[in-house]
Amino acid sequence: EPEVTQTPSHQVTQMGQEVILRCVPISNHLYFYWYRQILGQKVEFLVSFYNNEISEKSEIFDDQFSVERPDGSNFTLKIRSTKLEDSAMYFCADLGQGNTEAFFGQGTRLTVV
C-alpha cells in the first residue's frame, strides 16, 4: 500500500532556530497538506499546496512558516524561528484526485526548548 513518509520522526530544537520538516508524498497525488497537533489537542490545518503553490493557509500559518516542493518529490515545511508554542506533532498528508481519502504520514514530533 502506498504511504506518506515523514522525516525526522522526532526533532528537538532550540527556540529561535530554524527547522525543516520533510515529507515524501505518494507519487501521483496532487494535493499536499500540513497539519499540526499540539499534544492531546485537536488536529489543526496549516496549509494546502497544489500545483506547486499554496492554495490555502490557516491563520496559524504566519510569516514564520513556509512550504516548498524543492525537487518535485519532497514536500517541506520550514519554521523560520521556532517558538516554544510550535512544539507539536506535524503531519504531512496528501490526496489524489477526486473524492478520496487523505493519506497521512506518521508525523514529526517537534520539541522546542
Place this chain on the structure above:
Amino acid sequence: SQQGEEDPQALSIQEGENATMNCSYKTSINNLQWYRQNSGRGLVHLILIRSNEREKHSGRLRVTLDTSKKSSSLLITASRAADTASYFCATDYNTDKLIFGTGTRLQVFP
C-alpha cells in the same frame, strides 16, 4: 470556525461491548471521513462516506451519515482492547482540505 464537534469526548467500555461515537458538522460536505490515532502516533484512515451515502461498513466498523442533521456516527462492534485510541471525524466542507473534529478518546478494558 468550521470545526466539527464529537461526542462523547471520552468513552470507556469493556471488551466485547459496542462503542458509538458521534460527529456533528457545520455546513455542506462532499464527504466525511473517520480516522484513528493511537497515542502519539499518526492518523490512520478508517472509512470515507460520501454525502450521497447513508451507511457504510468495513469489518467491525459501521458509519452512518445524516446530512439533514449534519451528523455522522461511528460504531465499533465487539470492541477489543486493541481498539483503544482516539477517533476523529474529518469533513471537507466542499473544499480541498479536511477539517478535523475534536475527537473521542476510546478506552477498551480487557
